[in-house]
Each structure stands twice: as C-alpha cells, then as structure tokens.
Amino acid sequence: MKVVSENFYRRGKKGTFYCRRRVPHDLVSLYGGRHEILRSLKTSDESITLQRWRACMVELDQTFADLRKRHAALLDPAEPILVPHLSAPFVENLGRFWVQQVLLSDDAARLAGLDDEQFDELGDKLSAQRKELGRMLAQGCFDRIEPAFLAFLHLCGVSVQISDDERAQVLRGFLKSVISALDVQLERHDGKIRETHEVVAPDLVKPPAQLLLDQQARAQSASVSWQQVFDVWQSFVEQRPKSTVLAYQTAWRDLMKFADTRKLFCPADLTATSMTEFVQYMRASKTLQIGTINERLAKIKAIFRVAVGRQLLLTNPAQDTLGFRESVRGKLTKSRLPFTTEELEAIFCCPIYTNAQLRSQGQVGEASYWIPLLMLYTGARPEEIAGLQFESPLLS
Template identity: 35%
Template sequence: MKAVAEHIYQRGKRGILYIRRRIPDAIRMTYPLKTTHITLSLGTSDLREGKVRARAELQRIDAEFEEKQQKCGMGCASWAPKSISSLTDEQLQLVGQSWLSNVLAGDEKRRQEGLDDEDFDELGVKLSTQRAYFGRLLAQGKTEGVHRPLFEYLSLCGIDYVPSEEEAKRAGFLFTRAVVETLDHQLVRQGGVLHTDSIPSQPPHPLTVVAGIGSVDSSDKVEGGPTWDEVFELWRTYVADRPKSTSIAAQTPWRDLQRFVKEKEVVFPGDVTAC
C-alpha cells in the first residue's frame, strides 16, 4: 500500500483508500493472533472525501481501543500481578476458552463492519496459513512457539505465569489446541457458515479462574492497594494527550461514585466484589 496521508493508504487498480492504525501493545492480545494493525477500506479513491471518512473511522477505532482497555480492567488494574507457577488442565482449558471468545468477538465485529473482496481474500489466506502452521506444531508436539502469546495473554489478565520447563510444555500444548480451535472457527466463518454451539459466550476471566480474584469469598478479598483517587489519576494520565474536556466532563460521575462508595463504606477499589 502507498501512503498518501497520515494513516491513509492507497492500493489496488482503482486506487481505493484505506486507513491503517497500529494496535497498542497493551491490548494487542485481544485481537487475532499476530494482528498488529487495523486496516479498513474507506470506500473511495477521492482523497478529500477519504480524509473526511478517515476522521470518523479513526475516532471510532480510538473508542474501540479504549473500550478494550476497559474490558481488560482486571489485568490492567492489577498493580501486583498474581505470581503463578502451575496451572491445572482445567484452568488452562478455561484460559483457552477466554482466548477463543476474545478473538472470535473481534473476528465477528470485523465481519459485521464489512470486508471487500480484497480484504476477504487476504483474510482467508492469512487464516489458512496460520491454521497450517499451528496445526503442524500441535501434531508434532512442538508448541514452544505459543509460550510467548500465552504468557503475554496471562500477563494482560494480571497473572505472572512462571512455569517450570515441563509445566510450560504441557501448558503450551493445551494452549496451542485453543489457538487451533479458534482458527477452525474463523475458517468456518470464512466459508459463510455459522457454528457457535461450542463457543463460550461469556467465559470467566482468567484471573478469576486462576487466582480466584473477583469471587465473593471473603478470604479472597483484597485489602489496601490503590485508593479511588489514585485510580482516577491513573485513568486521567494513562492516555497521552487526553482532551482536557474529557477529564472535566468525568468530574461529575466521579464525584457521584465517590459519594456512593462512601455510603457503602468501600474504602479501596480492591474491596469491590461481584455482589
């Protein structure tokens, strides 16, 4: 693709314009494996019209990034990640379900937004290539290649996974099965077939599964930690160049939240439970 303006590229015989936006590292694991950018057609070859459409699409993508950041709240808000050296097969299978659900949610959203012929063909080739690669690794039992994605995904969820060599091999094998299963579902969708019976709609968060965080058991209750004011300050400064108007507009709901937690005697954010 040829760059013609910031975030805008041109390709194909008709010179159709596209936007291409890099996915922030902090939320990359919520997108399909090895996906580093979001690329969308603007449906026009006219640069002036393309810039107008690009502004709207970029605003929508920024909102999507922020929404995914919020959905990763348990992991991103984990100031002291839980250190884990061993996971049961059941825990690893549930982590795999969480991965599958997140990837397929992104896949479905992309398809709902529409794919032109070129993007559709590129996606098909990409999925087929990945399926062949990871399927071969699974068949050979050579699953070291998924250790990094697995560890990064767990880290994103607030889990510091430091396994032994034997533990890592077992975990890698089970996670590779989840990756292959995810790709199989995507390829079925690529063929225009919907099959969602075996897809968990709302799998438990890995931190809940592995470390018990978020359960209603009082023994798991987190005491101390960052205060409400510190959490708000982190939110306010986390996004570079966040518009001042956004921070000002957030003051009213923030004060409402402060009154609410005071009434409920919830001193720290870590004291919040599901009930």
C-alpha cells in the same frame, strides 16, 4: 407486538410503549448471547414517550460504557497477579477465553465489512496459520507457541513462570485452543454460521485475572470457621437480646451437627444441595414441627447473609433453600409433638428431681424447679423457654 418504528414497539391491551436497543457486538457475550434489549417505557401516552425513550437510551449508553470499563479493567489490571502453579481448570479457562476473544474480534471485523481484497487476504492468512500451527501440534513443537502464550497471559494481567514438568502439557493445551479458534474462523470464512456464544458459552469462561481472584477468595472463605461466622452475625447488631442469640445459636448448632455427618468442615463447604439436604434432615428427625424448621432455616439464612455482606463468605448457600408448607388441614389440627423418654430424662436431670434435693435458693432461684415443669405441661422446647422473662407467664 406492534412495530411503531425501528426503536419503538407497542404491546398489550393498553398499548404500552417499549424501547428496543441492539447490544453492541463486543458486549454480546456479557449479555449471555442476547443481541437486543427490550425495555418498557411504562406509558401509553405518546406525548411523553419520546422523553422517556431518550432517557432510556442515555441510561443504556452509560450501562454499556460501564461494562466496557469493567471488562477492560479485568483484562488489564494495574498489577499482574503472580501464579506459582498453573492448574488444569485455569489452563482450560484460559483456552476458552482466547477462543472467545478471537471470535469476538472476528465478529467486529466482519460486521465492519470486508472488500474482496481484504476478504481474500484474511482467508490466505487464516489458512497459512492453520497449516503452520497444525504442523507444530503434530510434531510436538510446543516451544514455538510459548512467546504468544506468555504475551497473552500478560495482557490478561497474569504473570507466571512455567516449570519444566508442566511446560509441554500447558503449551499443548493452549495451542489446541488457538487452532480451535482458527477452525471456527475458517468455517465462518466459508459462509457457515458459527455464533461466538454457541462456540464458547459465556457462563463457562471468565477473564483469567477474575478467575484467580475468585479462587483466592474461596481459599480465604475456606479458612473461616463456624464460630467466626456466628460471631460476625452476633456483632452485626449491638447488644442483641440473649434470647435471640440462644435461638439463633440453636439453629446454627443444628447445621454444624448436620455438616459434621457430611464431612463438611467449614461454612464455605456448604452448597445449595447440602442446605436442601439439611432441611430434609430436620424433617426426618420427626421432633420438629414444620414451623420450627422454617424458623431455623430463616435464622441460618440471616447468619449467612451477614457473613456474605461482611466479605467472610462468597455466597449464601441457603439463599434459595425452601422449607415446608403445611396444609390447611394440618394447621387446623396442629399440636405439639410429645417429648421422648430421652428428652424427659434430660429435662428432669436436676438433683431436685433425681436425689430429692431441696430447691435451689442460689443465683438461679426457683428456675431449676419450675422450668422443667413448664416444659412438661406446655410442650415448650428449650429455645422457647430460654426466651421467657419473669413477667411473661403473668402477662399471658
């Protein structure tokens, strides 16, 4: 990489220009701890580089402004969210969020620069606070931190009434977080390097209001049944062909049977791990070809994609699930698996074959006679036969 100027780089054989931009300190945590952004201008022509660089800088300015706006909205929503009970995960996240925000503010103050008087004053203030709060923790005087705790919750857009049973435990946990933040600030004051994203990993902390909204969304997803998800997928396209619905329904029912064996009672209970186990479950059955397994997985992904888009579910657990790939040799020798005895008994269970009954002349016509024979001689499975039209055998 060749440095052309402070904001320009050239790299690669063609000398492509890149724009470099430092991430504002108050947004570093939102970029996973990264302190700079490097974007390709997609040109090696110096005559248009400046124009593209300006456009890139304007775009980044807008991105930073949008991030600040969204972050501020999370910190100060219009209506506080009422929390009837403070769970342990919520209190732990609140403590991490406090530490993160205190250290980000400390970063900004030190970046702006401190003269000798300000530096000494800050050091005395931090030491006095650490001594006072440490004594409060040692004595168990947690009530004195409650006003600060409630004020911080209000700033985060959360309203709560702490019960007497949980008050001491909650306030003690919050006080420990406040002291932890002071300890890091004092280490920084002694010249030690303590980066905010190393003390509090960005992926382990969320604004409290956002965490509560996510929990509410999960609770709503947990009430969504298997049939509701399938119905939403089916209604996504008007007048889906019956053969398509049956094929997708077969894959969905397979997933439901698997989920029942794992005590997963609704689609929201599924995870990426359980979807991988489902693929292995289909493979272990030894009655499905690799192509069929991959097709069913693709159908399930499509159903979940619609459910997520319609806000029924938060995530698509099958989004990154992999199927199987056949070797070239396997493709050359590909053949259908024979039906098992149980499958043949199910196929030929019609009275025409079991009780020498005459062929049906009713609504289904000759279907009850010919469909089992077609399955026997072609090896086709029920979901494949269900998609055939009357003209299909003639055309093929």
